[in-house]
Amino acid sequence: MTNLLSRLPTVRGSLEPERSLADLTWFRAGGPAEVLFQPADEADLAAFMTGLPADVPVTLVGLGSNLLVRDGGIRGVTIRLSQRGFGQVTPVGSNRLEVGAAVPDKKLAAAALAEGLSGFAFYHGIPGGIGGALRMNAGAHGVETRQRVVEVRGVTRQGARVTFSNAEMGYAYRHSGAPTDVVFTSCVLEGIPEDRDAIRRDMDAVAAHREASQPVRSRTGGSTFKNPDGHSAWKLVDAAGCRGLRIGGAEVSEMHCNFLINVDGATGHDLELLGETVRARVLQTSGIRLEWEIKRFGDFLPGAAIEPFLGA
Numbered sequence: 001m002t003n004l005l006s007r008l009p010t011v012r013g014s015l016e017p018e019r020s021l022a023d024l025t026w027f028r029a030g031g032p033a034e035v036l037f038q039p040a041d042e043a044d045l046a047a048f049m050t051g052l053p054a055d056v057p058v059t060l061v062g063l064g065s066n067l068l069v070r071d072g073g074i075r076g077v078t079i080r081l082s083q084r085g086f087g088q089v090t091p092v093g094s095n096r097l098e099v100g101a102a103v104p105d106k107k108l109a110a111a112a113l114a115e116g117l118s119g120f121a122f123y124h125g126i127p128g129g130i131g132g133a134l135r136m137n138a139g140a141h142g143v144e145t146r147q148r149v150v151e152v153r154g155v156t157r158q159g160a161r162v163t164f165s166n167a168e169m170g171y172a173y174r175h176s177g178a179p180t181d182v183v184f185t186s187c188v189l190e191g192i193p194e195d196r197d198a199i200r201r202d203m204d205a206v207a208a209h210r211e212a213s214q215p216v217r218s219r220t221g222g223s224t225f226k227n228p229d230g231h232s233a234w235k236l237v238d239a240a241g242c243r244g245l246r247i248g249g250a251e252v253s254e255m256h257c258n259f260l261i262n263v264d265g266a267t268g269h270d271l272e273l274l275g276e277t278v279r280a281r282v283l284q285t286s287g288i289r290l291e292w293e294i295k296r297f298g299d300f301l302p303g304a305a306i307e308p309f310l311g312a
Helices: 002-007 042-051 105-114 121-125 130-136 196-213 233-239 268-286
Strands: 014-020 032-038 058-061 067-069 074-080 089-091 096-100 149-155 161-165 183-190 220-223 250-252 259-262 295-297
Touching: 002 014, 002 032, 042 149, 042 183, 067 268, 089 105, 096 105, 105 121, 105 130, 105 196, 121 196, 130 183, 233 268, 250 268, 259 268
Parallel strands: 032 074, 058 074, 067 295
Antiparallel strands: 014 032, 089 096, 096 183, 149 161, 149 183, 220 259, 250 259
């Protein structure tokens, strides 16, 4: 650890060795970051990446809502953008907002409401941040992030500042084709002028649907698996008999069985083993291979590796 810290560039933000990530994720589980870096602003991030040795691994985490950290923790440098440096929403031009990558989705929905811009109400029900939404093309209620994006700014692993157009982001279902080593820092999004009362009704409907159908008050990582073409993941999980299935302190939600919950001190291992058990049972009963929507980072503890689909 001392050796790694001595090799890192000087920053204006913060560098924290052996920083627990469990308290930064919605699951409240998993190991530490070898070093956690929170840059002061985009210039600080770019300078750090420019001076970072090429052999040091880099992992980016957002607000932790769609993240499972393995119990062995994450090697190298984990980057988490601060609210102070990357958490602002600013009107720019007609019907457009400049949005920092650390802005929570719900904050963006509220800012769009204040500006009288529709097309953002779906974010009111997504428990994540804009950086993650840009990376995975987050969506709900028939609307996706790609429908709002004008351009996206970021910093490469080599420290260069880059800008991507909507087309250059290469969006598909729950996926973007932008280079994986780019740290998104901000974006410009475009909405549609609309009466604020109508926008507020849309947001209320999103919130009511989420409250009624999802375990929003539990320690969960959101939707666990992507919907396969022509299927709903939760229906496949339910048909495989996995509703309420429990391993250690982790459980498949009774309310919505595409959600895993930390019900009793679950470890990262409990949660991932439960997820792979569900995938194996769905494969056995339907022949369909579910894909994880939750991002899984880090190392397993020695002797505790989990095979995809349990080796099926």
